[in-house]
Amino acid sequence: GNSVTQMEGPVTLSEEAFLTINCTYTATGYPSLFWYVQYPGEGLQLLLKATKADDKGSNKGFEATYRKETTSFHLEKGSVQVSDSAVYFCALSGDTGRRALTFGSGTRLQVQP
């Protein structure tokens, strides 16, 4: 079945540092890939997406490239802010029957001033 593996957290960075959160996946066919962000006590918000190989999703300074050859979708940001502190989830949508997402376990990011 489908699966998503994320790097374990927490990831602690200083403000303006470079961020990478690794995500790799196992899936049949050609899934779409997503990054979601969850702030404390809230639901998930879509951060960015990519629907085919070599697509780059971007939003609010975050980027991720769909790499089919390495089955990866790593999240990057060049300069993090304190307001970026949250939990980040990588997910894929490849289950055409359920249309459900398969989520990674989440990575908590803590940005210190």
Next chain:
Amino acid sequence: DGGITQSPKYLFRKEGQNVTLSCEQNLNHDAMYWYRQDPGQGLRLIYYSQIVNDFQKGDIAEGYSVSREKKESFPLTVTSAQKNPTAFYLCASTGQINQPQHFGDGTRLSIL
């Protein structure tokens, strides 16, 4: 603005009691989902529905029940058979296959 509304935000359950979590969407989405989130873990699928009057079990359906009488509504009942119900519950919806899901703000359920 279109979105998903979950209520209540916090809910407490007594032993032997059933409780119902509400989920309403005005996005005109066909498919709706319920997920459970435990601390430090990802989301696990409880139930899903792709059309009115039809729903299927997800990966952890035991102790839960749902109904889908209207397109906009997908309530989740946590029954007394669910022995470890303390968690954060998230409702989501989507339109087309491979499109992102939209999430509500969640309901936190605790045991009294």
